[in-house]
Amino acid sequence: MLPLAGPRFIRCQTHRLQVIYKSLLGIRRMNFLMETLQVIVMSIYYNMEAVVRLFIPPKNKNVTGEIVLITGAGSGIGRLLAEKFAPLGVSLVLWDINxxxxxxxxxxxxxxxxxKVHYYLCDCSDKSEVYRVADxxxxxxxxxxxxINNAGIVTGRKFMDAPDSLIEKTFEVNTMAHFWTYKAFLPAMTANNHGHLVSIASSAGLxxxxxxxxxxASKFAAIGFAESVALELLATGKDGVKTTxxxxxFINTGMFDGCNTKWPLLLPILDPDYVANKIIEAILxxxxxxxxxxTMYFxxxxxxxxxxxLGILLGMYLGAFNFMDAFKGRVKKVE
Structure with a gap:
């Protein structure tokens, strides 16, 4: 039979536990200090890098041989993006309902x-059709x-005036379609640790x-989804799959016909060709x-x-309450 532990034994074990606890606490404090220092140093570095890039743009990556799929490619920004990619040696895959x-x-x-150009009739709001055409x-x-998830629609109606069916369609095209295209094409990108996911959202998603x-709401959701997947990729070490x-x-493609801006020098209705060029530049x-x-960054x-x-006051000053007063865009226009 083992002897019962005496007071001296208990004091000894207690002392050992205290030593271990203090050691662990010291390690945690050291880790905290080291990680904090690392964050400070890298913050300085990344800020300096951002400043340098204002004057020395990064080199464009080579996309020759890449397979580029653009949804909503039958018109607007989708068509312009396809045209910008055309001379870059890629294989183009065009999706649209038109x-x-x-x-x-x-x-x-x-x-x-x-x-190398391929086009497919595909309704991105239909999950089964997305999967079928993707295969x-x-x-x-x-x-x-x-x-490049570019397809989108806008009802342009006040919330209580928008039919339920159009609200559902807005989310199916502007948000849920991104889920299905990612599900279809992301596995191959992660397997190769190579690829690029592009979400054409909107400042109305911010x-x-x-x-x-x-x-x-649909664009807020699309941005949140894209950001979350980007973090998942980084957390799993798939840093070769880039995201934009x-x-x-508002872009002058016909989708937001009639929309106006109070201060065009501050918030201009954007030229489609300019937007397409900036998107290509961002991808490359x-x-x-x-x-x-x-000005949207500010x-x-x-x-x-x-x-x-104060935000509401500035919104009124910028004309945000009246952007849609003269809206006459087409409900099912694809961006």
Whole structure:
């Protein structure tokens, strides 16, 4: 039979536990200090890097041989992006619900130098159709390595005036379609630790706009989804799969016909060609966020630090309450 532990034995064990606890506490404090120092040093480095990049842009990456899929490629920004990619030696895969639009885009990109162009009729709001067409793309073209989720719709109606069916369609196209395309094409990217995910969102996904409740909500969700997946990729060591989130103000593509801006020098209605060029530049330089125009960086930053009442006052000053007053865009127009 083992002897019962005496007071001396208990004091000895207690002392040992105290020593171990103090050692662990010291290690934690050391880790805290080291990690804090690391954050400070890297913060200085990354800020300096950002300043340098203002004057010395990063070198464009080579996308020759990449398979680029663009949703909503039958018109607007989708068509322009396809045209910009045409001379870069990529294989283009065009998706849209408009067959004639895709055929026209295909013709235009071939005139611009594209030699490998494939187009598929696909309703991105239909999960089963996305998966079916995605499988067809994998068989006929290969694994997509640059995915550009561009398709989008806007109802342009006040929340209580928007039919339930249109609200649901807004989310199916602007948000849920991103889930299904990621599910279809991301596995191959992660397996190769190579690829690029591009979300064409909106500045309306960063700040609410009067008269765009469903559209804003769908774009907020799309941005949150893209950011979360980007963090998952980094957390799992898949840093070879890049992400870009694009948040432009209203673009003059017809989707937001009639929308106006109170101060065009501060918040201009954007030229589509300019936007397409900036998106291509962001993709080729692995830019994580692209806000257009540049004043949006200041506006969004200001939103997060000023009192709510002041934010409303500035919103009224900028005309945010009246952007949609003369809206006459087409409900099912694809960006």
């Amino acid at each position: 067959q004639e639009g895709m055929e026209e885009t295909s013709r235009l990109v071939q005139e611009k130098g594209a030699t 067809k793309v994998k068989r006929e073209v290969g694994d997509v390595s640059i995915l 700040i609410g706009v009067n008269g765009l409740a469903d559209y804003c 989130i694009v948040c432009p103000f 330089t692995d830019q994580v966020y692209l806000l257009l125009p540049r 506006i969004i930053g200001l939103k997060n630090i000023i009192p709510a009442k």
